[in-house]
Amino acid sequence: MKPNVVLYKTIPADQLARLQAAFNLTRFDSITDANRQEVIAALRHAQGLIGASHPIGNELLDAAPGLRAISTISVGYDQFSVPELTRRGITLMHTPGVLTETTADTIFTLILTSARRAVELAELVKRGEWRRSIGEEYYGTDVNGKTIGILGMGRIGYAVAKRAHLGFGMPVMYYNDKVNEQAESLLHARRATLDQVLAEADFVCVVLPLLPETEKLIGYAEISKMKPGAILINGSRGKIINEPELIRALQDGVIRGAGLDVFEQEPLPATSPLLALPNVVALPHIGSATHETRHAMVACAVDNLIAALAGDVTQNCVNPGALRNVAATGNEFKGM
Template structure:
């Protein structure tokens, strides 16, 4: 490969992925701080970098790419890449990659953990036990929502949405889904019911799980009007991207019992601000964006990111390039 090419890794990741890149002849620089590098530091590091291994917190836009003359490839350790300016990268001939597939089932598991925790008041109960508030068994205490025989509404039947829906079958749930692309194959295989509009799903579902990408069209897809359509016993789960759900509207819906509860793995902004009123609600479970956080899955994500970078410079097919047209130009 000639002279060692610099790879800047914006956070500490699985050491196996770092060693893989080093063994492949790269000069790997890792940002060792727990917090992401500042914009100034990121720009400085990119000036002589041939590749970046990034997280969703790192904004890779035209300004950065214009100041990175040697940059050839950026690998995001995530499925989503709303932190990427893909059109600008494509114009500049910079390949961009993500990590689909390897975190699908792990994220679906976490989605279900949130669904069950919010639906059955698990976190509220745990808090009360620790605070000494649990005095006796209460016939009318900690009453949640039954999951079995209920209706699960899935917004976005991509890889993760599909795995969430499949898990619902084990609870004898009716699966109702919306997607811009109808999956008749999944309807025939699993008995899912398709809705051509979001509103029908919101009105009929007892549990609503959000799995759409974050785009201009899906920004605040769920707001005051949408919450008003939902059942009063509805539980909303968002393990996709925080800004898909309007947080102010969510707070009002939960506070006023327009819906029964919510489980969030993502927020707007991230991390959630400590004065955010959502933190004052017992019927809102909030996790720190841990959908993919299992030992095995985070290893696979790091390794796939490294493999994308290595493949590019070895003139081999990148496993998961999001703008493959640059590879043939």
């Protein structure tokens, strides 16, 4: 008998067909106030859940006593309480790896556009205000040869470092909880403290996961340790930076500027003071937003769910402890 699965996101037709072939599938384009009770009803008989872009809290989990696996179509999993899922014996799967390179491309786009004031000057041209050779008041800053400081040297951090060092001759320093031997041996990256990275880097790139210890890691005090000509880049999670304090630091001219793909509240409100600052490049969370990568993410998430509900959890599992909890209670997969 096929497991029952609830899908709460629109996905490509070929991947939808895979889910329909493997499971008894109940489909929702998203979870909203209007359909929440329908979702809850579907979850009562569900063994699997797949989707993205919506918090999955206790109300939904309580409605799904038979839930065994969740597959999120994302690398980040801050919309879940991992300890709670582990306690309940629910495996959480995610999609690392498939979005590494395109996210690194986005981060480097922020570096280049912020350094050369590309968005600001493109808007000047579109307004018809380019009437003479660009003068000093619109000069940017070089990227080539400048020092890049990377907060978080995982897969994406390494991919950014590789672009920086091999493509732009940038010395690399990084702040991470452990040594990245590949970055140090191949890219001559230097591990340093947070304060050292902030003080020495010309570009500080945040590529950390959102965890209790990283939330609001960067505030006014930390930004004040940066060089006056430095640029802060965030391509990970908005809540890692204290946004009101970043706004105040930019308004005070503490650093040159910021390039941001993520924000505390998304979509970013049109009233945000960030949008009034010419030295801010603000993108609508496009880190993985290419046709190729988004399709690969969905395919990976489908693979993950099929494997998890078959009891084969060998990769992409956020909480292996959930499997131990299932084994300890004797609550094994049934009817598959």
